[in-house]
Amino acid sequence: MTSQAADGPETVVASRRSKITPEREQEFFDAALEQMRACGYDALTMEGIAASTRCSKSTLYRQWKTKPQLVAAALRANRCPRFGGIDTGSLAGDLRAAARAAGACSDDDAKLLQALGQAVMQDEELQYALRDALIEPDLGSLQEMIRRAVDRGEIAADHPALEFVPAQLLGMIRVRPVLEGRNADADYLVRYVEVALLPALGLSEAT
Template identity: 30%
Template sequence: MERVVPDSAKSGASEPEQYCWTEREAELLTVTLRLLQSHGYDRLTVDAVATEAKASKATMYRRWPSKADLVLAAFIEGTRESAVAPNTGSLREDLIAIGTSVAAHSREHASTMRAVLNEMSHSADLRAAMQDKFVRHRHTMMEEVLATAAARGEIGTDAINPEIWDVLPGYLVFRSLMSDRPPTDETVRMLVDEVVLPALQRTRT
């Protein structure tokens, strides 16, 4: 239970009070994630999580007003360990580390992510939560990795394009969720070596 204080709270990437949960809440999210993976989103109920985790339904609903809120929180909890920016000393290795982690998590949670996405069509709150608690943090992480690489002189600062900063994670998520070819280590390697790195190094001066 050492992952209770998320790194985004430390780095200030989102409001700590929204992002932190107690050990007990983290436990409930772990149970949610386990049930999600065995039953899928549609067959998951908040009540089943409460029963499985021996928690009161009131506790569950107070913290997560809807199934979609609960599932989004569980999804974020599930990706928590990959929420620290890698710092290997080499841009290529950092990008491979980010890509490998995104590919693994999006493969593992593909059906949950599809279900959450579908819910997002109907809920502005859920869209805002995904944005605040997940996307913004990932953006900060990528900025950190690129700024470090620029400081080392591996890329020019003008290579960092805020419009398309998420080509690496975005394409890998696409492959996990929408294609019938989930990304492999080889996908990550080719994407980094043949697409992302050449684009970043193109403007090096």
């Protein structure tokens, strides 16, 4: 039996085309992220993704040469700004809304960050993909909230706490599971905003 025949009919079809459909590509991405959240990055394999999506390994390797390349592509494809469109008219209101939005998906985000773990520190491509997918969109939105607040005169542009807002809010999503074994859900993050972040900014809870 030839190697082509051993790989099955899908390999023959794949060899005749340079691209897979966007829908099929998303299936691969969803499978990679789901399996990574469930078992971690190190346990994730191209074989496992192929089995769950009913394709040959050669299909995956033809499109993405390595596991890190596939994971990086999956992260970027699932880029979803959580804070986009938030504009309540006040910085306090924006931060509360951002806290609720972050809490709504903190479970998936925390699992993804924990799954990537040390791999992110060792692979530059994964670092860039993670920042592009989960960090930069939210960072940009938070900076825009702050810019609007400064323009409205709510807070001084040189307030020393402003630069720490993104690190404080986004950092809690990562830290609570480690410290308490629980996700930073919406209620927790809103309380954090009201009792820690707003006072640090000189804003009242009633703002």
